[in-house]
Amino acid sequence: MAAVSSMSKMYGLCFHAVRQTAGLKASRLLQRRGFRVTVVQLQQPFDSSLEKPQFPGASAEFVDQLEFIQPNVISGIPVYRVMDRQGNIINPSQDPQLSKETVLNFYQKMTLLNTMDRILYESQRQGRISFYMTNYGEEGTHIGSAAALDPNDLVFGQYREAGVLMYRGFPLDHFMAQCYANADDLGKGRQMPVHYGSKDLNFVTISSPLATQIPQAAGAAYAVKRENINRAVICYFGEGAASEGDAHAGFNFSATLECPLIFFCRNNGYAISTPTNEQYRGDGIAARGPGYGMLSIRVDGNDVFAVYNATKEARRRAVAENQPFLIEAMTYRIGHHSTSDDSSAYRSVDEVNYWDKQDHPISRLRHYMTARGWWSEDDERSWRKQSRKTVMEAFERAERRLKPNPELLFTDVYQEMTPSLNKQRESLWRHVQQYKEHYPLDLYEK
Amino acid sequence: MLCFTYTYLKAPASCGFIATASIRLLAIRSSLFTWLMNAEIKKQYPNAECTKTIKIFAFFMCEVLHFFNLIGSPKGPTQKMNLFQSITSALDNTLASDPTAVIFGEDVAFGGVFRCTVGLRDKYGKDRVFNTPLCEQGIVGFGIGVAVAGATAIAEIQFADYIFPAFDQIVNEAAKYRYRSGNLFDCGNLTIRAPWGCVGHGALYHSQSPEAFFAHCPGLKIVIPRGPIQAKGLLLSCIADKNPCIFFEPKILYRAAVEQVPEEPYTIPLSQAEILQEGSDVTLVSWGTQIHVLKEVASMAQEKLGVSCEVIDLQTILPWDIETVCKSVVKTGRLLISHEAPVTGGFAAEISSTVQEECFLNLEAPISRVCGYDTPFPHIFEPFYTPDKWKCFEAIKKMINY
Numbered sequence: 001m002a003a004v005s006s007m008s009k010m011y012g013l014c015f016h017a018v019r020q021t022a023g024l025k026a027s028r029l030l031q032r033r034g035f036r037v038t039v040v041q042l043q044q045p046f047d048s049s050l051e052k053p054q055f056p057g058a059s060a061e062f063v064d065q066l067e068f069i070q071p072n073v074i075s076g077i078p079v080y081r082v083m084d085r086q087g088n089i090i091n092p093s094q095d096p097q098l099s100k101e102t103v104l105n106f107y108q109k110m111t112l113l114n115t116m117d118r119i120l121y122e123s124q125r126q127g128r129i130s131f132y133m134t135n136y137g138e139e140g141t142h143i144g145s146a147a148a149l150d151p152n153d154l155v156f157g158q159y160r161e162a163g164v165l166m167y168r169g170f171p172l173d174h175f176m177a178q179c180y181a182n183a184d185d186l187g188k189g190r191q192m193p194v195h196y197g198s199k200d201l202n203f204v205t206i207s208s209p210l211a212t213q214i215p216q217a218a219g220a221a222y223a224v225k226r227e228n229i230n231r232a233v234i235c236y237f238g239e240g241a242a243s244e245g246d247a248h249a250g251f252n253f254s255a256t257l258e259c260p261l262i263f264f265c266r267n268n269g270y271a272i273s274t275p276t277n278e279q280y281r282g283d284g285i286a287a288r289g290p291g292y293g294m295l296s297i298r299v300d301g302n303d304v305f306a307v308y309n310a311t312k313e314a315r316r317r318a319v320a321e322n323q324p325f326l327i328e329a330m331t332y333r334i335g336h337h338s339t340s341d342d343s344s345a346y347r348s349v350d351e352v353n354y355w356d357k358q359d360h361p362i363s364r365l366r367h368y369m370t371a372r373g374w375w376s377e378d379d380e381r382s383w384r385k386q387s388r389k390t391v392m393e394a395f396e397r398a399e400r401r402l403k404p405n406p407e408l409l410f411t412d413v414y415q416e417m418t419p420s421l422n423k424q425r426e427s428l429w430r431h432v433q434q435y436k437e438h439y440p441l442d443l444y445e446k
Numbered sequence: 447m448l449c450f451t452y453t454y455l456k457a458p459a460s461c462g463f464i465a466t467a468s469i470r471l472l473a474i475r476s477s478l479f480t481w482l483m484n485a486e487i488k489k490q491y492p493n494a495e496c497t498k499t500i501k502i503f504a505f506f507m508c509e510v511l512h513f514f515n516l517i518g519s520p521k522g523p524t525q526k527m528n529l530f531q532s533i534t535s536a537l538d539n540t541l542a543s544d545p546t547a548v549i550f551g552e553d554v555a556f557g558g559v560f561r562c563t564v565g566l567r568d569k570y571g572k573d574r575v576f577n578t579p580l581c582e583q584g585i586v587g588f589g590i591g592v593a594v595a596g597a598t599a600i601a602e603i604q605f606a607d608y609i610f611p612a613f614d615q616i617v618n619e620a621a622k623y624r625y626r627s628g629n630l631f632d633c634g635n636l637t638i639r640a641p642w643g644c645v646g647h648g649a650l651y652h653s654q655s656p657e658a659f660f661a662h663c664p665g666l667k668i669v670i671p672r673g674p675i676q677a678k679g680l681l682l683s684c685i686a687d688k689n690p691c692i693f694f695e696p697k698i699l700y701r702a703a704v705e706q707v708p709e710e711p712y713t714i715p716l717s718q719a720e721i722l723q724e725g726s727d728v729t730l731v732s733w734g735t736q737i738h739v740l741k742e743v744a745s746m747a748q749e750k751l752g753v754s755c756e757v758i759d760l761q762t763i764l765p766w767d768i769e770t771v772c773k774s775v776v777k778t779g780r781l782l783i784s785h786e787a788p789v790t791g792g793f794a795a796e797i798s799s800t801v802q803e804e805c806f807l808n809l810e811a812p813i814s815r816v817c818g819y820d821t822p823f824p825h826i827f828e829p830f831y832t833p834d835k836w837k838c839f840e841a842i843k844k845m846i847n848y
Binding site: 154156185186187188190191195197198199204205207209212214215216217218219220221222223224226245246248250252253256257411412413414415418419420 | 546548573576578579581583584586587588589590591592593594595596597599611614615618619622623624625626627628629630631632634664665667688689717765768769
């Protein structure tokens with residue numbers, strides 16, 4: 001008991017809870033896929049002769065010292081990393097030893113995303129698209145996690161995970177079409193920019209309300225579990241969204257209902273202007289996992305290999321053991337929240353520059369590659385030129401394309417068209433025929 | 447006594463000689479039973495009127511007989527079931543025919559607080575009928591996810607009064623999933639069930655009828671049955687329907703409503719109102735429990751005022767059957783809409799507004815809404831709050847004499 005309480009003081013609630021949970025979960029590690037009998041059901045028969053609590057609600061010992069458990073945020077859950085800030089591998093056993101092709105692909109996807117972000121941000125500033133959100137600084141979280149998943153795994157995102165789609169092969173034309181809401185948009189022009197979705201790439205369409213995807217991911221994982229195939233679900237969200245009630249619901253459901261699900265929290269320091277010390281008072285998001293009975297880890301989100309390793313292992317075990325995993329990827333949002341935000345209003349330029357210049361996922365990976373002779377200055381120059389060219393070409397194509405037919409305003413509300421909606425559609429057409437000079441019909445497909 | 451007379455006289459119109467005789471016997475028996483129950487109540491509470499529950503029960507015993515006559519009534523062997531048993535039957539049929547179907551919510555594993563899921567966990571397994579933590583936003587969010595992944599999700603909210611934490615998931619997510627994704631994704635496989643409406647002693651938080659909140663949300667379907675036969679058919683339609691549906695179950699009818707319900711699965715089409723009784727002078731529209739009140743009002747109006755009422759059960763609140771209601775109002779010229787929910791912003795307002803747009807020149811009198819007052823649902827004042835038959839009867843009188 002004394003040893004445990006002194007350890008509590010050193011590492012705080014989190015460590016204590018993790019230890020306890022690890023003990024409870026030990027039996028789970030031995031089981032293969034299938035529906036586990038939970039520990040709760042293995043309750044011993046009530047026996048008041050033992051000096052042990054008999055409560056159904058918790059498994060613990062009695063203690064006769066009044067002591068509140070001290071949450072410790074000074075030395076909280078440690079951050080797992082593989083590379084240092086200069087791209088050197090710290091512990092060789094942790095190097096995933098990916099092939100040159102794979103690592104080059106990581107790098108090219110991250111930089112292509114970065115290039116697309118720059119061009120589309122500018123296009124919003126020029127009034128060509130209505131809105132945009134960049135991913136600056138978080139490319140590592142996207143590519144590292146996406147690479148660790150199977151293409152078949154279902155992705156629920158928040159809105160700052162475009163790199164996951166890019167890694168999976170979503171064409172630039174489709175990114176642009178959604179942002180321009182033109183006739184090629186898979187979403188039929190109904191949503192604001194960056195609300196991407198792809199059925200083929202198993203990426204559920206983004207919605208604006210935050211954290212709503214978290215309990216949905218738990219439900220999808222449950223259904224996937226019942227199919228008994230090798231498939232996982234991943235759910236991305238930010239540290240701000242993790243404050244929503246839906247996040248609590250999703251965590252609790254996935255743990256009690258034993259879902260093969262990876263929760264991936266991008267803790268980037270800000271929720272628009274709200275810094276983390278106004279978002280939570282505990283030790284981040286990872287510390288909440290044990291409270292739900294969930295295995296949790298904190299990783300360096302700017303280290304692609306750390307993200308890759310953690311996601312890969314979490315996926316393997318989530319599917320094998322039917323339980324959720326929580327990964328908190330620490331990173332920094334270098335860009336503004338969106339084109340409607342100017343972050344100089346609430347943070348210093350020095351702070352942003354530090355992350356941009358000294359701890360960026362793209363430069364760290366580049367150092368790793370150049371150290372192995374896989375990438376040179378020439379490669380960098382020609383790749384930059386080529387990626388910019390492909391993005392600009394897609395951009396110009398998207399600019400020229402017409403918007404979708406306004407008929408699509410009325411479809412997909414239900415699977416079938418209803419008589420009432422049909423009437424409304426007809427009344428719009430009659431109105432537009434009469435007042436056609438006041439409606440921008442030329443911009444839309446006929 | 448009213449039920450007995452009504453049934454006794456109506457019976458010959460429906461069936462052959464032997465059936466008529468047995469129906470009359472049944473009518474006598476059911477009325478005796480009602481009288482006996484009434485007597486029991488009067489012994490304990492000498493000053494009390496026959497309780498609403500007993501009256502509805504009695505009414506249903508009579509209703510049993512009329513269902514021989516229903517046009518398009520479902521075929522096959524039937525079993526006497528009350529409302530919760532008919533729900534169980536529908537769920538049983540679904541779990542048997544659809545291997546992806548799962549039922550979840552608070553306390554569904556042991557059978558549910560209203561016994562709607564009794565026996566299903568033992569029969570189909572704990573991975574298919576299971577409890578969730580106590581969290582409505584989680585229940586609906588989880589249900590959406592199950593549906594998006596391609597499985598059939600039947601979520602139970604323990605009381606419609608507690609559906610509000612899930613309002614964001616229902617309105618912002620479920621209803622809009624297909625539209626916002628350009629039909630790449632949808633949660634049509636989701637059905638949400640919740641007990642609904644007044645129960646005699648439910649007060650603010652066990653009596654609500656929240657259909658109007660959701661009626662304002664395109665993309666959802668809202669369905670409310672009036673009895674066991676409708677409940678099973680409509681619930682199976684909701685489950686089969688490829689749009690997210692909310693199915694409200696009148697909790698006061700769970701035990702009180704008893705009918706001969708087919709054991710095999712069958713569907714009743716959504717967005718189709720049912721004309722229960724044809725008439726020429728006034729159209730009466732409602733849904734759920736209130737239909738039974740309106741049917742009593744229709745006979746009162748016939749008897750005391752010589753007024754012939756057309757009674758319509760809307761069944762689906764969204765999308766609602768505008769055509770049937772409007773056709774009826776064109777014929778009768780008068781419309782009364784009744785529901786337990788508060789009158790301001792209640793669904794009667796939508797019906798009233800649409801009907802006056804479509805049938806303005808056919809109206810002989812202003813459209814009447816007999817609904818709950820604009821207060822939370824009270825406990826001890828429930829007998830004064832509810833839109834009972836006397837209020838509806840008075841409204842008809844006013845419309846006739848306009």
